[in-house]
Amino acid sequence: MRKTLYIALGVGTPVILLGLWFAVSAGSTNTFFPPLSTILVRFQQLWIFAHFSSDVLLSLRNLLIGYAIAVVAGIGLGFLLAMMPRVRGYVDPVIHLFRGIPAVALIPILISLVGFGIEMRIVSIALAAVFPTLIATVDGLRGVDSTLKDVSSVYRLTVSERLTRVYLPAAGPQIASGMQVSLQTAFVVMIASEMLGPSDGIGAMTLLAQQSFMIADMWSGILLLGVIGFAANMIFELGRRRVLAWYIGSRKMARAA
Numbered sequence: 001m002r003k004t005l006y007i008a009l010g011v012g013t014p015v016i017l018l019g020l021w022f023a024v025s026a027g028s029t030n031t032f033f034p035p036l037s038t039i040l041v042r043f044q045q046l047w048i049f050a051h052f053s054s055d056v057l058l059s060l061r062n063l064l065i066g067y068a069i070a071v072v073a074g075i076g077l078g079f080l081l082a083m084m085p086r087v088r089g090y091v092d093p094v095i096h097l098f099r100g101i102p103a104v105a106l107i108p109i110l111i112s113l114v115g116f117g118i119e120m121r122i123v124s125i126a127l128a129a130v131f132p133t134l135i136a137t138v139d140g141l142r143g144v145d146s147t148l149k150d151v152s153s154v155y156r157l158t159v160s161e162r163l164t165r166v167y168l169p170a171a172g173p174q175i176a177s178g179m180q181v182s183l184q185t186a187f188v189v190m191i192a193s194e195m196l197g198p199s200d201g202i203g204a205m206t207l208l209a210q211q212s213f214m215i216a217d218m219w220s221g222i223l224l225l226g227v228i229g230f231a232a233n234m235i236f237e238l239g240r241r242r243v244l245a246w247y248i249g250s251r252k253m254a255r256a257a
Contacts, residue, residue, distance in 0.1 A: 018036070031215060039220050041216075042216045042219075056224070059190060059201045059203070065122050066121070066189075066190070067126075067182065067183060067186040070125070070126045070133060070182050071182060073130050074129075074133030074136075075134075075175065078175075079163065082137065082138050082142055083141075095131065103188065104128075106128060107120075107196060108196075110127070116197035116198060120193065120197065125186045129186040132181035136181075137174075137178060139174060140170075140171030140174030141167055144167055151166075172243070172247065180240070187228075187232065202221055203225075206222060206225070
């Protein structure tokens with residue numbers, strides 16, 4: 001019941017907001033605030049037909065590759081640092097130093113090191129998105145119940161068995177939270193990185209439309225970015241609830257007790 005309500009609210013809220021936008025903007029003569037009907041026409045012409053394969057798929061590919069690299073690296077490094085406290089003591093200050101730098105501020109540095117192109121965009125996404133997952137993994141593993149550690153020692157589990165059967169499930173909820181923050185960070189950096197360099201990708205096309213005073217095209221790009229961001233977050237949340245169903249169920253039982 002609650003899952004159905006969550007999906008209904010998640011889908012219904014944007015629909016209601018779009019309906020209000022349509023009603024408020026209807027008949028608008030403001031150059032910078034065109035009617036939503038005009039924006040939707042340009043949305044269809046630009047993003048569903050003309051620039052779907054050349055820009056939309058390109059942006060999604062960069063986002064997925066950069067995010068996947070960030071998640072794999074964040075979880076892998078997180079496990080290593082959590083299992084080696086002495087090394088973590090030396091690395092922690094460096095991690096928090098780079099974590100404190102705004103993700104978008106790293107893009108000019110990467111341009112000077114990697115140059116313009118797809119590689120710069122993927123590297124910038126991965127580098128910015130790795131820290132939330134990394135920190136969440138370390139904190140999640142450090143917070144594993146000592147009783148679980150004792151039980152794994154009593155049963156003489158191997159290192160791989162401890163990691164996959166004890167530590168990863170116990171730290172899974174916190175790791176998933178870090179992955180969700182990484183996804184949001186990756187999406188923001190994807191847009192920012194596309195506004196520099198070659199004029200391809202959703203961010204680049206949206207910026208080009210703004211600079212060319214093609215206001216309806218600009219709004220259609222903003223609308224597309226909102227749709228992609230919303231859909232990505234909804235898909236992640238549904239996947240998280242499915243994978244961590246045991247954790248969500250245990251919390252419900254604990255509240256009911």
